[in-house]
Amino acid sequence: MKVVVCTKQTPSTTAAITLNNDGSVSWEDAGGKPNILNPWDEYGVETGIRLKEDGKASDVIALTTGAPDDTVGLKTALAMGCTEAIIVADEAYAGVDTLGTARIMAAAINNIGDVSLAIFGRQINGDMGHTAVQTAVKLGWTPLTQVTAINEIDDDRIVVERAVDDGRETVEAPLPVVLSVSKEIYEPRYPSFMGIRKANRVKIPVWGNDELNLDDAGGSKVDWSDIYDIPAREGTVQMIDSDDMADAAKELVDSLFEEKVI
Amino acid sequence: MFDFITEEHREIQQLARDFAQRSIAPIAEAHDESGDFPIDTIRQMGQMGFMGIEVPEEYGGVGMDTLAYSLALTEICKVDASHGTVMSVNNSLFSHGILKFGTEEQKHKYVTAVATGEKLGAYSLTEPMSGSDAGNMKSTAVLNEEGTHYVINGRKSWVTSAPYADIIVLFVMTDPQAKHRGVTAFIIETDQPGFERGKKEPKLGIRASATSEIMFENYLCPIENRLGKEGEGFKIAMTVLDAGRIGIASQALGIADAALEASIAYAKEREAFGQKIGQFQMIQQKLADMKTRVEASRLLIYQACLAKSASKKSGKRYSLEASMAKLYASESAMWVTTQAIQIHGGMGYSKEMPLERYFRDAKITEIYEGTSEIQRMVIARSLTGLR
Numbered sequence: 001m002k003v004v005v006c007t008k009q010t011p012s013t014t015a016a017i018t019l020n021n022d023g024s025v026s027w028e029d030a031g032g033k034p035n036i037l038n039p040w041d042e043y044g045v046e047t048g049i050r051l052k053e054d055g056k057a058s059d060v061i062a063l064t065t066g067a068p069d070d071t072v073g074l075k076t077a078l079a080m081g082c083t084e085a086i087i088v089a090d091e092a093y094a095g096v097d098t099l100g101t102a103r104i105m106a107a108a109i110n111n112i113g114d115v116s117l118a119i120f121g122r123q124i125n126g127d128m129g130h131t132a133v134q135t136a137v138k139l140g141w142t143p144l145t146q147v148t149a150i151n152e153i154d155d156d157r158i159v160v161e162r163a164v165d166d167g168r169e170t171v172e173a174p175l176p177v178v179l180s181v182s183k184e185i186y187e188p189r190y191p192s193f194m195g196i197r198k199a200n201r202v203k204i205p206v207w208g209n210d211e212l213n214l215d216d217a218g219g220s221k222v223d224w225s226d227i228y229d230i231p232a233r234e235g236t237v238q239m240i241d242s243d244d245m246a247d248a249a250k251e252l253v254d255s256l257f258e259e260k261v262i
Numbered sequence: 263m264f265d266f267i268t269e270e271h272r273e274i275q276q277l278a279r280d281f282a283q284r285s286i287a288p289i290a291e292a293h294d295e296s297g298d299f300p301i302d303t304i305r306q307m308g309q310m311g312f313m314g315i316e317v318p319e320e321y322g323g324v325g326m327d328t329l330a331y332s333l334a335l336t337e338i339c340k341v342d343a344s345h346g347t348v349m350s351v352n353n354s355l356f357s358h359g360i361l362k363f364g365t366e367e368q369k370h371k372y373v374t375a376v377a378t379g380e381k382l383g384a385y386s387l388t389e390p391m392s393g394s395d396a397g398n399m400k401s402t403a404v405l406n407e408e409g410t411h412y413v414i415n416g417r418k419s420w421v422t423s424a425p426y427a428d429i430i431v432l433f434v435m436t437d438p439q440a441k442h443r444g445v446t447a448f449i450i451e452t453d454q455p456g457f458e459r460g461k462k463e464p465k466l467g468i469r470a471s472a473t474s475e476i477m478f479e480n481y482l483c484p485i486e487n488r489l490g491k492e493g494e495g496f497k498i499a500m501t502v503l504d505a506g507r508i509g510i511a512s513q514a515l516g517i518a519d520a521a522l523e524a525s526i527a528y529a530k531e532r533e534a535f536g537q538k539i540g541q542f543q544m545i546q547q548k549l550a551d552m553k554t555r556v557e558a559s560r561l562l563i564y565q566a567c568l569a570k571s572a573s574k575k576s577g578k579r580y581s582l583e584a585s586m587a588k589l590y591a592s593e594s595a596m597w598v599t600t601q602a603i604q605i606h607g608g609m610g611y612s613k614e615m616p617l618e619r620y621f622r623d624a625k626i627t628e629i630y631e632g633t634s635e636i637q638r639m640v641i642a643r644s645l646t647g648l649r
Binding site for chain 1: 269279285
């Protein structure tokens with residue numbers, strides 16, 4: 001069974017993000033690691049690797065789209081245990097929105113061929129969380145979102161547990177399906193040193209329009225009209241100065257009432 | 263500037279840093295306090311390849327060089343020196359000895375188990391009455407009449423990871439009259455009768471790297487588990503210690519680095535007499551000297567790593583470089599952590615901050631795997647050729 005894990009390279013969670021005067025965004029990381037595998041995707045990668053370790057999956061292929069050298073996330077996925085990685089990079093696909101990403105992912109999955117399962121993390125693009133479902137629609141596959149556990153899987157079907165409001169539900173679907181997994185599914189492993197060495201030996205193929213035959217990926221219907229820094233929160237400290245602790249406590253309680261804290 | 267540090271070295275270093283900060287930092291203080299061995303994170307490190315960085319891939323290791331090992335170990339020790347001690351023992355003292363002097367079967371059976379994280383290794387040379395003076399040890403191994411097993415008796419002390427170790431590289435006397443030429447090395451499986459773990463040693467620093475005595479009473483060690491020839495033990499122990507010293511130097515560097523970083527941050531933040539304490543010249547002098555010693559340690563370690571890599575082709579020993587790195591880095595760590603506490607004042611003395619832990623942990627680096635006095639002796643002998 002072939003499993004594809006859809007991933008994205010993102011700024012490091014420890015990176016300092018700067019909004020430049022021209023509206024562009026740049027980032028730097030003091031630890032020397034400006035980009036990482038999208039932390040949500042680590043859960044998807046872990047899910048794929050577990051399926052391989054359990055003897056269910058034969059191949060676990062990490063897939064991403066971006067610039068040709070946006071391979072940091074893919075190398076992490078390989079170092080964790082994915083068996084292959086592919087990056088889709090083509091000028092024609094620059095600046096796509098989530099639907100465009102879904103078109104690219106679906107075309108790449110079709111190009112890989114014979115895939116039974118595509119796994120996403122909870123969210124992959126712009127914090128929107130709908131690329132997985134859009135990819136499923138483009139593929140014509142069943143989307144199963146917010147998956148917290150894979151209870152059963154064989155060549156034809158999958159039974160998963162999904163997080164729903166106030167509880168969990170168990171659902172069954174015929175393969176192929178697209179999953180988006182939640183943080184509860186597994187604790188992602190660290191890559192291993194051996195994994196890093198193996199990942200460095202893997203030549204990651206770069207696919208473009210020649211392989212995918214998408215005229216274009218549809219660009220972006222979403223317009224990022226304004227990006228601005230969150231205004232700094234203003235806070236003031238009020239010191240209650242009193243020799244009598246009982247008076248000070250009363251004053252504290254009164255002010256907390258006044259501020260509607262209690 | 264340092265083009266011998268490759269992209270792959272950086273990746274190894276980065277992963278070690280991530281792991282240390284995400285998984286070790288949250289537990290370091292509690293394990294230091296309790297002295298409990300952090301078996302979960304140590305096992306995790308084993309699975310990630312931390313215990314066999316220089317071990318060739320055919321024996322389950324990562325197959326990198328000493329520099330990769332040193333960079334990773336420094337990152338671990340920057341967060342917790344106790345984890346670093348266990349890592350150092352498994353990589354250099356345990357694996358290096360078997361790889362260099364062991365049979366093919368010993369390498370496959372024992373090095374692979376440790377390098378892949380399946381088992382935990384240890385190294386045992388010191389006895390209650392002998393440390394650097396290894397020729398004076400009292401534990402013995404006597405070949406039985408059938409010639410199939412050595413019968414081992416005695417008591418060893420200060421064995422790192424002993425409470426959990428599965429396999430131990432052990433040094434005992436097969437010919438006590440011959441002093442250090444009578445020492446022989448063995449590979450011991452701890453699940454066999456006649457082996458017992460003794461009391462855990464309460465200690466000043468690296469408290470989580472459980473250290474204890476081990477006892478042998480008529481322990482039967484199969485002859486195929488003798489490491490090297492009879493009487494070759496002292497040579498094996500000394501050769502292995504050359505490699506180990508680069509590890510201890512890296513450990514010292516990690517501790518000093520952590521103390522320095524904390525001091526810089528504190529000097530920029532803490533105010534006294536209306537200004538940042540980093541604006542006072544006396545604090546500036548401390549920081550400047552700390553940084554200089556840290557970087558000088560790093561360069562001596564790089565030199566030792568390169569000398570060790572070169573020795574693989576030339577066969578030339580690198581004792582001088584390893585001893586200089588260990589001597590300077592360990593004494594610098596002690597000095598830097600002392601200054602760091604002084605900069606932090608009362609906060610540095612408090613257990614609420616890790617400075618006092620760095621200070622306690624630094625001390626051992628001047629003692630184990632050859633005291634500073636032994637390092638000076640090695641260096642001087644190497645310079646003069648006089649003994």
